[in-house]
Amino acid sequence: MATVLLIGSGAREHVIAEAFKKDKETKLYSYIKSKNPGIASLSEDFEIGSYDDLKRIQNYAKKIKPDFVFIGPEDPLKNGVVDLLKELKIGAIGPSKSLARLETSKSFTRNLLKKYKIGGNPRFGIFDKKNVSGAKRFVDGLGQCVIKPDGLTGGKGVKVQGEHFKTKNSALEYCNEALNSHPAVIIEEKLEGEEFSLQCLTDGKTVIAMPPVQDHKRAFAGDIGPNTGGMGSYSCENHLLPFLTKKDIEKGLKITQKAAEALHKETGEYYKGVMYAGLMLTKDGVKLLEYNARFGDPEAMNVLPLAETGFVGICNAIISQQLHKVQIKFRNKATVCKYIVPEGYPDSPVKNEKIEITGIPENGRIYYASVEQKGDGLYMTASRAIACLGIADNLENAEKIAEYAAKSIKGRVFHRSDIGTKGLIDKRIAHMKEICKN
Ligand SMILES: Nc1ncnc2c1ncn2[C@@H]1O[C@H](COP(=O)(O)OP(=O)(O)O)[C@@H](O)[C@H]1O
Numbered sequence: 001m002a003t004v005l006l007i008g009s010g011a012r013e014h015v016i017a018e019a020f021k022k023d024k025e026t027k028l029y030s031y032i033k034s035k036n037p038g039i040a041s042l043s044e045d046f047e048i049g050s051y052d053d054l055k056r057i058q059n060y061a062k063k064i065k066p067d068f069v070f071i072g073p074e075d076p077l078k079n080g081v082v083d084l085l086k087e088l089k090i091g092a093i094g095p096s097k098s099l100a101r102l103e104t105s106k107s108f109t110r111n112l113l114k115k116y117k118i119g120g121n122p123r124f125g126i127f128d129k130k131n132v133s134g135a136k137r138f139v140d141g142l143g144q145c146v147i148k149p150d151g152l153t154g155g156k157g158v159k160v161q162g163e164h165f166k167t168k169n170s171a172l173e174y175c176n177e178a179l180n181s182h183p184a185v186i187i188e189e190k191l192e193g194e195e196f197s198l199q200c201l202t203d204g205k206t207v208i209a210m211p212p213v214q215d216h217k218r219a220f221a222g223d224i225g226p227n228t229g230g231m232g233s234y235s236c237e238n239h240l241l242p243f244l245t246k247k248d249i250e251k252g253l254k255i256t257q258k259a260a261e262a263l264h265k266e267t268g269e270y271y272k273g274v275m276y277a278g279l280m281l282t283k284d285g286v287k288l289l290e291y292n293a294r295f296g297d298p299e300a301m302n303v304l305p306l307a308e309t310g311f312v313g314i315c316n317a318i319i320s321q322q323l324h325k326v327q328i329k330f331r332n333k334a335t336v337c338k339y340i341v342p343e344g345y346p347d348s349p350v351k352n353e354k355i356e357i358t359g360i361p362e363n364g365r366i367y368y369a370s371v372e373q374k375g376d377g378l379y380m381t382a383s384r385a386i387a388c389l390g391i392a393d394n395l396e397n398a399e400k401i402a403e404y405a406a407k408s409i410k411g412r413v414f415h416r417s418d419i420g421t422k423g424l425i426d427k428r429i430a431h432m433k434e435i436c437k438n
């Protein structure tokens, strides 16, 4: 019987909690920012506090004495919660502050791949206030470019030419602006292709890929509107994606295996946790856009429910660096996840609106995100509210289940009804064909 402490309070952590509680013996405790009804109902006990309050996390961990702690979101990793737990001699699934630079510093990761000659980088340059004069020459030497502030930006810092700005001059203006709040900016050549996420589990030595997933960042159907935290995602029963081959996935895994090895060489520490590779298939093969140091939200919902291997056992193997002995099996099912969000999300969401769940289909699942259970019902805050998941033998059926579940949530909400549909997937395949033709 394991005692597990889970940090985080979104839908991603709700599905992680569910994975732990598949083994009914597991005693789950949670450190949450707000009372997620799903996580709370699966936990023996929970503590509400901020991710910055390391003292509070420390006291709670000391009280619970868990076998290990699982860190869901990036903020506690950035704050060094794993280093703190190490001092307490408590194991963690999640990297130390230094290793979490894989996510928190895009310049660190680009340089790591370059130094250790790992493929997958686009052409890039890193500029700070001292050498920003070189940025103009660099931008002039690229076709279109992408500007990335160095540091966590909550998914809102990256600007892509043609989408967020038009000219090279505006690129340089944005570089200067970003340098006011960030130590450096990364300028990259703009890649063309289809994006996908390859979430990998690692003990620092062995790296295992979970089925690939495709997320949808734009707010509205047809991939239009502002970028969001992610409106939904899908995965396929053959553990590929309609535009991806097995070789492409192997390439993504290879990059990540080499990156894990490089991280050890570079820091002397073993990375234990999730290496989420944000990849793009281009006409020149698979490229790395970024790493995250944790599961994706929504992508965690697509993969964890498919795991047949017990999650507590997987985590124990990560901590004891025995992952090479574990066979992680995933069911051959397709999944579609759709997020219910408040009207006006993400720019001006309605706040504190009540929602009602009127009949989730028997084979559908829901995961709570930014909602609050009050005496008279369930209220949304101002962010993504509930993730609806369908699992089935094929995408068509998984989509139907997710869509039915999404429609059964009533209130001032909307969701993207096109995610996982044949129409949208055919567009992705056609896009990839078009790119490879040129
Ligand atoms: N080199 C690139 N070429 C084209 N698009 C890019 C490139 N880098 C990032 N993007 C786009 O910008 C989005 C956000 O960039 P990413 O590196 O994932 O940062 P974050 O998730 O921290 O905002 C990506 O999902 C992708 O759509």
Ligand SMILES: [Mg+2]
Pocket: 278, 290
């Ligand atoms: Mg990203």
